[in-house]
Amino acid sequence: xxxxxxxxxxxxxxxxxARKAPDDSWLSAYKNKSIPESLFKFYITANYxxxxxxxxxxxxxxxxxxxxxxxxxxxxxxxxxEYHELIDLMKKYDEASYTPIKRIKxxxxxxxxxxxxxxxxxxxxxxxxxxxxSIAESIAIVLSWGDLGRSQFSSLxxxxxxxxxxxxxxxxxxxxxxxxxxxxxxxxxEEEILRENNREWYELFKLYRNKQSHFRRYSGFLLHDKHGxxxxxxxxxxxxxxxxxxxxxxxxxxxxxxxxAISELIMEQxxxxxxxxxxxKIYNLTNRxxxxxxxxxxxxxxxxxxxxxxxxxxxxxxxxxxxxTQFG
Numbered sequence: 001x002x003x004x005x006x007x008x009x010x011x012x013x014x015x016x017x018a019r020k021a022p023d024d025s026w027l028s029a030y031k032n033k034s035i036p037e038s039l040f041k042f043y044i045t046a047n048y049x050x051x052x053x054x055x056x057x058x059x060x061x062x063x064x065x066x067x068x069x070x071x072x073x074x075x076x077x078x079x080x081x082e083y084h085e086l087i088d089l090m091k092k093y094d095e096a097s098y099t100p101i102k103r104i105k106x107x108x109x110x111x112x113x114x115x116x117x118x119x120x121x122x123x124x125x126x127x128x129x130x131x132x133x134s135i136a137e138s139i140a141i142v143l144s145w146g147d148l149g150r151s152q153f154s155s156l157x158x159x160x161x162x163x164x165x166x167x168x169x170x171x172x173x174x175x176x177x178x179x180x181x182x183x184x185x186x187x188x189x190e191e192e193i194l195r196e197n198n199r200e201w202y203e204l205f206k207l208y209r210n211k212q213s214h215f216r217r218y219s220g221f222l223l224h225d226k227h228g229x230x231x232x233x234x235x236x237x238x239x240x241x242x243x244x245x246x247x248x249x250x251x252x253x254x255x256x257x258x259x260x261a262i263s264e265l266i267m268e269q270x271x272x273x274x275x276x277x278x279x280x281k282i283y284n285l286t287n288r289x290x291x292x293x294x295x296x297x298x299x300x301x302x303x304x305x306x307x308x309x310x311x312x313x314x315x316x317x318x319x320x321x322x323x324x325t326q327f328g
Contacts, residue, residue, distance in 0.1 A: 017051035036287035231270035
């Protein structure tokens with residue numbers, strides 16, 4: 001089918017752009033607590049992203065900025081909602097997968113289940129990290145902190161970490177209202193990610209996301225308890241291949257401290273406990289940051305702040321058009 005054959009329509013249909021009430025999907029997500037409360041409050045404060053309610057501080061000539069913020073916030077909502085669906089699918093295919101016990105007992109198993117289990121875990125990890133990058137994009141739009149259109153949460157974390165290393169408590173700074181909100185968010189990220197008792201979870205999560213996005217494979221472990229129930233465990237090392245610890249030399253002894261070696265290599269909690277902890281961590285982080293963004297958005301909207309010149313320039317540079325139209 002070619003485009004020219006589909007341009008005879010007399011009308012174009014779309015979802016309503018002017019809204020007077022929250023969308024049902026948002027109400028449902030809020031009522032069942034699929035999303036943080038502050039994210040819903042942000043959505044309400046933004047007047048449900050109704051086209052005719054764009055605040056002055058987001059009113060660019062191309063009418064992109066407000067819609068771009070809506071897209072980022074919608075992605076956060078969708079990723080939180082899909083988490084529970086993906087976990088249920090992982091559990092379904094974990095239950096259907098092969099284990100040596102099933103073979104011994106003559107129980108049936110699905111040979112394709114491990115592939116599906118890994119696929120849904122991949123999507124879950126990518127989805128959960130997309131929440132963080134969408135948060136970074138929201139911060140860049142509302143508070144002009146970050147690289148609009150290419151905002152990466154990891155860049156914000158690195159920037160805060162670098163500043164902590166050269167922090168001089170004796171220096172005096174004049175802080176504007178907007179900068180105060182930025183400082184509040186920096187403090188949240190420092191507490192949740194960069195403090196000594198918190199810093200490792202994010203780096204390992206970022207590794208999982210990068211490898212699942214570009215490499216997909218991970219060397220998980222399937223271990224059973226004394227009741228013969230099997231559990232998936234994730235490695236804390238990259239790269240790791242089982243071949244690294246295999247020897248074919250005749251007479252070579254196996255490691256005496258196998259339990260200690262495995263404990264050094266993998267997490268202490270299984271994959272479902274890890275995913276649950278990750279979900280709660282990101283849920284709490286999102287809630288705290290959007291509490292700040294909601295307050296900042298409301299003040300800037302109510303005070304009828306004009307759009308800043310620098311955000312205008314950044315917004316204009318968001319659009320990229322390419323010459324490619326079709327394969328021959």
